[in-house]
Amino acid sequence: MLRFLVRRTLGAAAVLLLISAFTFFLFFSIPQDPALLACGKNCTADAVALIHRNLGLDDPVPLQYAAFMTGIVTGREFAAGPCPAPCFGYSFANDRPVFETLADRFPTTASLTVGGAVVFLAVGLGAGMIAAARRGTATDKVVSSVSLVLSSMQIYFLGPVVLGVLVYGTGLLPSPSYVPLTEDPAGWFTGLLIPWCVMAVIFTANYTRMARSTLIEQLQEDHVRTARAKGMPGRTVFFRYAWRGSLIPIVTIFGMDLGSLFGGAMITEFTFGLAGLGRLAVDSVIDIDLPMIMGVMLFSSALILLCNIVVDAAYALIDPRVRLDAGSSA
């Protein structure tokens, strides 16, 4: 297990390094002077030259990249001020260290992700189980067709509709907003309830369909039939044998979804006006705030890779047949 974790972490670090190099070189090959962007309006030639010197923009790109990467580990010293250890540079847009902004925005995204995941896992898997247990009945057909329609919904369509009904129309819920959980738990909950549910609708359907199909497949397996033939109660067979067997594909997809959500649920945040990582990414792209884009990109990629590792490690817990140390990539 330990060997597996070490190997996967090293692999992930290599991928991160590649992603960072790729992003860095592509961005700094834009035929546009980053100093002009950092300088903002009413900028003089002297100021541009100063920024050039301060940011080391006159160095060749590989040297700049090396400085950037060392900065992440050791921190850097800029004219604008010191930039402590995980240093992704200073934002062109708000003149703060990028990492500070990332750390500011992360709780919003994390709250959105965790709450949404709880809703879509509970509803999605529950509905899938019911449909699989009553395969072929009216319940199954209703669940299947509803989930098909819901999975074809888009957040940018459903979001405004739900807002219109629950906020503008009836005033049942306040406009979506984020308050830290530690400050006001009730406000945190009501403020994020709509985004959670809308986001969950899109994901739920996938989980329902997947849980249903894998469960149906598992219920036809030999060991399930044997357990049944030996007189084990249906409920026990369902949960202890079939359910456990169908977890692997679900965990796989869940890990991927969770990773990409932690990296910023762009459309959800945009639709509900929440200032999370996704919103930050979109804004920094529109402002061409290069250090910020680099920061968000690396941060999100790291989260995705982390989730993938956790998922692969979880396989071994779910399925004893999976031996992590032997296989090439589980």
Add this chain to the structure above:
Amino acid sequence: MSSPTEAAASVPSPLPPAPSPPPPPGPVTGRSPGRLMRRRFRRDRTGVVSACVVVLFFAVGLLAPVISWLYGKDPYTLYGQEQPGLLDPFGFPAGPLGGVSGEHWFGLEPGLGRDVFMQLVYGIRTSLLIALAVTVATTLTAIAVGVTAGYLGGRTDYWLGRLMDFLLGFPSQLFFVAFMPVVVALFVDPREETPTWIRVTALVLVLWFLGWTGLGRLLRGQVLALREREFVEAAKVSGASPWRIVRKELLPNLVTPVLVQFTYMLPGVVTAQAGLSYLGVGLVEPTPDWGRMFATAGEVYENDPAYLFFPGTAMVVFVVCFNLLGDSLRDAFDPRTGR
């Protein structure tokens, strides 16, 4: 593609059907797998209906200029500002349901007062054109890489596999958003006006770059399995060149998964592209675009909900039908899956 459970979950299509058996001689007329598939598909009513709807959408996109000519309007004219009385003093369409009338079937756009029906028709045209280009490019790349990796194996396979791992490690949505301006900037100076075709090309490139990996990996697995089959071995023994084996033995067996995945991929590309325009990094004014309609609709939703209704409903119908068509195709190709 190791365990059966994994295969069923991540990929709707299982292994391809066995290579066509020779038609049995005698009075029983043989049916090729293709003909069997068409027969099964025609019996599937859901599949036929959704195929018709999908064809209708493509027809709308293709015939947009004809529709515009018959309907007598275009997506650029600011009808609401030219004719007084169509928009109220606040810029919202006068009349019920966002200004629906015999003149303007789906009403008018708030503010600018353009015709919603024409915007939607031309928006569908733009979106489908881009999605089709992306899906075709993606599929071709996936076939090329998947077959190369699977057939050659060894070191080639290893490095192509690592390349796919690397691309799959990218946060895809973030990548799309972040790289749109970069790709555009590679073509034109940011201070100049960007021509529409460059934006379209950039969108296609960005969506293609990460899009092919999933299918590529799937096809690699299929080729890996096919390579060991007797008919490939027979071809090898009888001295067929690798190119001939790929063309005559492998590719025909990949038609099924490719076609099914193509159908699942296309609506995904449409919604991803619409999402980019929604976030403001895709296509910009005045090019009519499905996704941008959602951005406008979101802004004015509180006062004019009807503007969201038409593009939203159209998109849900489109995606539902495409997914149903994909399911039906899969069932027709491989009756074992069942529902």
